[in-house]
Amino acid sequence: MADVKVRRPLWIRIALYGFAAVLFASAAIGAQAWYRQSGMIDQSLQTELKSDLAVITADIDAQKRAASALALAVAGEPEMPDLILTGNRDELIRRYSQSLPAIKEKGDLQLMTFADAKGTAVARMHTPEKFGDDMTQRRKTIVSTLRDGNLSAGIEPGRTALSVFATAPVRKDGVIVGVADVGTMLTEDYFSRLAGSINANIGIHIKTADGFETQSTTSKTGNFLTPEELQSVFDGKTFDGAVDADDKHYAVTGMPLVDFSGTKVGVLELASDVTEMTAAGQRALAEMVIGALVVSLLSLVGFLVFARALAGALRQITTTMNRLAAGDLTIEVAGKDRPDEIGAMGKAVEVFKDAAIERERLQAEAAAREAEKEEQRRRQEIEGQEYVKAHHFFMSEMTNGFERVSNGDLTARLDKPFSSDYEGVRGLFNSSIGKLEDTVGSVVNSIGAIRTGLAEITVASNDLAQRTEQQAASLEETVAALSEVTSA
Numbered sequence: 001m002a003d004v005k006v007r008r009p010l011w012i013r014i015a016l017y018g019f020a021a022v023l024f025a026s027a028a029i030g031a032q033a034w035y036r037q038s039g040m041i042d043q044s045l046q047t048e049l050k051s052d053l054a055v056i057t058a059d060i061d062a063q064k065r066a067a068s069a070l071a072l073a074v075a076g077e078p079e080m081p082d083l084i085l086t087g088n089r090d091e092l093i094r095r096y097s098q099s100l101p102a103i104k105e106k107g108d109l110q111l112m113t114f115a116d117a118k119g120t121a122v123a124r125m126h127t128p129e130k131f132g133d134d135m136t137q138r139r140k141t142i143v144s145t146l147r148d149g150n151l152s153a154g155i156e157p158g159r160t161a162l163s164v165f166a167t168a169p170v171r172k173d174g175v176i177v178g179v180a181d182v183g184t185m186l187t188e189d190y191f192s193r194l195a196g197s198i199n200a201n202i203g204i205h206i207k208t209a210d211g212f213e214t215q216s217t218t219s220k221t222g223n224f225l226t227p228e229e230l231q232s233v234f235d236g237k238t239f240d241g242a243v244d245a246d247d248k249h250y251a252v253t254g255m256p257l258v259d260f261s262g263t264k265v266g267v268l269e270l271a272s273d274v275t276e277m278t279a280a281g282q283r284a285l286a287e288m289v290i291g292a293l294v295v296s297l298l299s300l301v302g303f304l305v306f307a308r309a310l311a312g313a314l315r316q317i318t319t320t321m322n323r324l325a326a327g328d329l330t331i332e333v334a335g336k337d338r339p340d341e342i343g344a345m346g347k348a349v350e351v352f353k354d355a356a357i358e359r360e361r362l363q364a365e366a367a368a369r370e371a372e373k374e375e376q377r378r379r380q381e382i383e384g385q386e387y388v389k390a391h392h393f394f395m396s397e398m399t400n401g402f403e404r405v406s407n408g409d410l411t412a413r414l415d416k417p418f419s420s421d422y423e424g425v426r427g428l429f430n431s432s433i434g435k436l437e438d439t440v441g442s443v444v445n446s447i448g449a450i451r452t453g454l455a456e457i458t459v460a461s462n463d464l465a466q467r468t469e470q471q472a473a474s475l476e477e478t479v480a481a482l483s484e485v486t487s488a
Contacts, residue, residue: 021318021345022299024325026292028352041281045251045274046240052198052272053255059194060164060186064153066107067166067182072151074112074168075180081172084116089131092123100125108190111163111183117176119146135181140261141167145179154260161185162204162215162257162265188216201250203269204257205230212267221245224252224271233267243271249278317345324349329357390419401429410437 074080074096083092092114104110112125119136136143141152145167153166165183169176184190191202195218203217203224212230214223224243225233233239233254241252250271257266323331333350337343397414404412412433414426 021321022295023292024321025345025348026295026299029292038281041277044277045242045272048272048274048277049240049251049253049270052200052270053253055198056194056202056268056270057255060155063108063164063184064166067109067164067184068151068153068168070103070109070112071166071168071180071182074182075170076168080114080170080180081177084114084122084170084178085172087116087122089123093125093128097125097128108184108193109182110185111158111165111181113181114170114178115142115181116178117146119143119179122178139165139167139181140259141165142179142181144260145169146176149176152260155186155257155265156259157206157265158183158185161187162206165260186216188218191216191218198272200270200272202271204266205269206266207234207264215266217269219245219271223269224250225254225267225269230254230267230269234264248273248275250274317342317349320346320349321352324353324356327356329353329360387419390422394418394422394425398425398429401433405433405436410440 082088096112100110100112103112110126113135114122114124115135116122119134119139119142121131121133121135124130136146139156141154141156144150144152146169149169149171151166151168154164156163156165158165163183163185165181167179167181170178170180186204191204195202201217201219201224203219204215205212205223205225206215211227212234217223223230224245225239225241229239229241234256236256239252239254243250243252251274252269252271254270255268256264257268259265320331320333331353333346333353338346393416397416397418401412401414410433413430417423418426
């Protein structure tokens with residue numbers, strides 16, 4: 001036993017345990033400090049992303065306002081109604097095509113088009129050789145302005161790229177005779193200026209039937225968001241991530257792009273360069289680790305002095321901390337009620353225990369919320385399937401009913417009930433076919449009465465013919481008699 005004590009003195013073990021405890025405490029405190037610092041860094045990254053997104057959205061709004069102002073100004077020129085009514089394309093191009101480059105240089109507005117009251121393009125300043133197409137087939141702002149007579153502005157797909165458009169009505173004597181359409185293409189040239197001002201990369205990804213198509217991007221290394229992440233952002237879910245590329249660290253987020261009519265058409269990808277911010281956080285973390293190690297070493301010196309007196313208490317505290325580190329949250333923290341430093345350590349350990357218990361509770365609540373979301377999604381999917389089934393049933397029944405009517409069966413009725421969305425259509429069909437059957441029956445009865453009248457007229461005509469024939473015979477006899485008298 002003495003040899004054992006000589007080889008491994010109790011005070012050395014206590015000192016080592018104390019050092020381990022202080023090291024663990026330093027690590028825990030450092031981890032908490034690192035967690036808070038990470039939270040602050042994450043908050044700074046979020047602020048940076050929000051600020052950069054705000055710059056982009058503010059610039060797009062500014063383009064919308066500038067386009068609106070220019071469209072209203074051009075549409076309000078006195079000669080504009082007659083130029084559109086007469087289709088004077090050459091005069092329109094002469095007036096505005098030369099000033100368009102200066103407008104683009106000052107405000108990024110590079111699209112200007114004039115269309116008539118039917119939405120047919122009369123002249124395009126940016127592409128003079130293209131005109132005569134029906135713009136209402138793809139431009140909702142033009143449709144809205146021609147319909148309502150108000151200025152319409154928003155994001156819409158253009159001929160070659162997603163663009164910001166403003167459409168103003170052109171009136172003559174209070175009647176809309178056409179529109180003036182001004183816009184900005186959201187291309188790489190447009191976003192390059194913004195990307196340079198906010199030190200970020202910007203990309204536009206348009207939703208297609210096969211996924212997403214990158215329309216424009218300022219990044220030379222490709223997209224920062226995966227197709228799955230793009231779909232998540234498109235579905236309205238918040239995404240914030242981090243990506244390393246070209247020896248730089250980027251904070252990445254996305255925002256759904258909504259057109260003038262409120263329809264989502266794609267995703268705006270933003271990757272802000274946060275390399276310096278991340279490096280500063282790493283330096284702070286390294287300093288924190290070094291500080292924790294220095295504190296631990298100094299604490300070791302102190303524990304070497306007080307090791308013998310604190311050996312038993314520290315052994316209990318160490319055991320408790322090890323069990324907590326292993327995940328045993330049922331253990332009772334020993335010594336936490338003592339009024340001395342050992343009790344303070346016990347209370348600190350109790351805080352860690354409570355934090356771990358709270359973390360498990362929060363994880364359980366998060367799992368429950370996730371299950372609830374999954375159940376809600378499943379219910380929505382079932383409702384969607386029921387709606388599709390009801391729609392297919394409605395189309396099948398209506399097709400069969402119309403086929404019977406087209407084959408002359410006016411007794412056709414839709415007897416099977418529809419869903420509440422289509423029940424009114426079924427009642428209207430049955431009512432309409434019933435009225436049609438009554439109308440056709442009345443026509444058939446009228447035809448029968450006409451046929452009876454015609455038969456009676458035929459009989460009367462035959463009787464008249466017979467009497468006429470008899471009278472003719474009598475007249476012939478009279479003529480013969482007169483002839484004999486004349487001869488005599």
